[in-house]
Amino acid sequence: xxxxxxxxxxxxxxxxxxxxxxxxxxxxxxxxxxxxxxxxxxxxxxxxxxxxxxxxxxxxxxxxxxxxxxxxxxxxxxxxxxxxxxxxxxxxxxxxxxxxxxxxxxxxxxxxxxxxxxxxxxxxxxxxxxxxxxxxxxxxxxxxxxxxxxxxxxxxxxxxxxxxxxxxxxxxxxxxxxxxxxxxxxxxxxxxxxxxxxxxxxxxxxxxxxxxxxxxxxxxxxxxxxxxxxxxxxxxxxxxxx
Amino acid sequence: xxxxxxxxxxxxxxxxxxxxxxxxxxxxxxxxxxxxxxxxxxxxxxxxxxxxxxxxxxxxxxxxxxxxxxxxxxxxxxxxxxxxxxxxxxxxxxxxxxxxxxxxxxxxxxxxxxxxxxxxxxxxxxxxxxxxxxxxxxxxxxxxxxxxxxxxxxxxxxxxxxxxxxxxxxxxxxxxxxxxxxxxxxxxxxxxxxxxxxxxxxxxxxxxxxxxxxxxxxxxxxxxxxxxxxxxxxxxxxxxxx
Numbered sequence: 001x002x003x004x005x006x007x008x009x010x011x012x013x014x015x016x017x018x019x020x021x022x023x024x025x026x027x028x029x030x031x032x033x034x035x036x037x038x039x040x041x042x043x044x045x046x047x048x049x050x051x052x053x054x055x056x057x058x059x060x061x062x063x064x065x066x067x068x069x070x071x072x073x074x075x076x077x078x079x080x081x082x083x084x085x086x087x088x089x090x091x092x093x094x095x096x097x098x099x100x101x102x103x104x105x106x107x108x109x110x111x112x113x114x115x116x117x118x119x120x121x122x123x124x125x126x127x128x129x130x131x132x133x134x135x136x137x138x139x140x141x142x143x144x145x146x147x148x149x150x151x152x153x154x155x156x157x158x159x160x161x162x163x164x165x166x167x168x169x170x171x172x173x174x175x176x177x178x179x180x181x182x183x184x185x186x187x188x189x190x191x192x193x194x195x196x197x198x199x200x201x202x203x204x205x206x207x208x209x210x211x212x213x214x215x216x217x218x219x220x221x222x223x224x225x226x227x228x229x230x231x232x233x234x235x236x237x238x239x240x241x242x
Numbered sequence: 243x244x245x246x247x248x249x250x251x252x253x254x255x256x257x258x259x260x261x262x263x264x265x266x267x268x269x270x271x272x273x274x275x276x277x278x279x280x281x282x283x284x285x286x287x288x289x290x291x292x293x294x295x296x297x298x299x300x301x302x303x304x305x306x307x308x309x310x311x312x313x314x315x316x317x318x319x320x321x322x323x324x325x326x327x328x329x330x331x332x333x334x335x336x337x338x339x340x341x342x343x344x345x346x347x348x349x350x351x352x353x354x355x356x357x358x359x360x361x362x363x364x365x366x367x368x369x370x371x372x373x374x375x376x377x378x379x380x381x382x383x384x385x386x387x388x389x390x391x392x393x394x395x396x397x398x399x400x401x402x403x404x405x406x407x408x409x410x411x412x413x414x415x416x417x418x419x420x421x422x423x424x425x426x427x428x429x430x431x432x433x434x435x436x437x438x439x440x441x442x443x444x445x446x447x448x449x450x451x452x453x454x455x456x457x458x459x460x461x462x463x464x465x466x467x468x469x470x471x472x473x474x475x476x477x478x479x480x481x482x483x484x
Binding site for chain 2 (some may be wrong): 019023029032044058191225228236
């Protein structure tokens with residue numbers, strides 16, 4: 001049975017199999033080696049994620065088979081909702097920064113206890129284009145002020161990095177890396193928060209690099225059944241003997 | 243645990259999570275309800291598929307959990323390689339038409355015995371643009387003749403439909419349906435065989451329609467955890483009580 005990579009996060013994960021999405025791109029490059037399993041929950045913050053993580057990831061089955069097998073990796077991609085400002089129109093999704101850190105620690109501990117050898121890869125929230133957030137409101141915005149700011153997102157991104165360092169696990173800092181492109185607002189975001197096609201490609205490539213640094217890449221994984229290039233045209237069925 | 247839809251087929255399935263692919267599009271619309279699991283094997287014909295089907299789909303686990311749960315559906319999408327002509331450059335992938343039918347029957351029987359209530363959805367091979375096949379050779383082609391013809395693909399498509407009727411299971415006839423568009427060669431194919439972006443959209447939409455006819459659609463499936471729209475902003479945690 002194939003190993004798995006889980007993608008756990010909010011809407012930026014849930015929509016990652018849409019056209020050009022970073023999750024679909026991962027599933028594509030691992031098409032013969034890994035099942036990439038989507039566990040994205042639009043709108044969720046770390047407080048809610050922590051409440052449901054045990055239900056999302058069922059306990060391992062005590063048996064010889066693969067039901068209890070550890071996944072190769074799990075991406076943990078929360079913070080964009082936690083970082084909603086507490087005095088603006090999406091305040092109910094806000095989680096205070098100290099609690100965000102605690103929640104990320106608790107999510108990390110949950111995975112580490114269940115799967116000691118699984119790569120746990122944090123991804124920071126993306127930067128925010130506040131003007132675009134006003135142009136694309138998700139809810140009624142009577143204040144006329146962006147419900148998220150880039151400064152707040154940056155504070156949560158830094159907190160995410162700090163937790164990753166404390167847990168000694170890898171992190172993709174898209175908040176910082178995206179802003180290294182001066183055109184980041186138009187290039188990587190489509191509504192000031194969610195990823196454009198280029199933004200999806202950016203996250204995909206960063207995740208691939210980080211997984212590779214951790215020793216996880218398609219070249220090193222066993223291929224599910226013989227590749228066409230490895231089948232002998234003169235005696236194809238030889239390849240399928242058990 | 244979420245139910246599954248398996249995609250079992252050749253390269254047109256294996257590459258279905260590439261940019262705009264029909265598999266990724268399925269995974270996207272079912273993002274909170276179903277795990278769409280990729281089991282595509284580039285170059286494979288039904289003879290090889292039948293040899294490996296037991297290994298691809300492990301026996302159900304005898305336990306109370308979900309390991310033995312029946313998937314909601316499995317797509318069976320073979321024939322493009324069986325239909326390689328026996329006297330041309332990809333002859334080693336050819337499977338005679340009577341054996342193709344037998345193999346499809348056997349694959350159907352395998353799934354039906356294992357999962358009596360699972361929707362088994364056949365997909366015919368696509369039409370072939372022979373001129374494009376000469377422009378995009380996969381192997382050395384000394385004869386200068388296309389290794390596949392549209393006529394042969396059509397015979398295999400008709401055989402696939404006949405098997406589906408005999409098995410009383412649904413079938414997507416992309417060979418016929420694509421050719422109803424006079425521009426099918428340029429619109430739906432990128433190398434005379436594999437699907438273009440529009441071809442992927444076409445297959446995706448046909449599969450969605452057929453699954454819906456069988457009673458399987460996203461609207462009818464339980465959603466994994468509360469949707470953001472169903473969470474009470476005044477008391478979000480209420481939604482996460484078990």
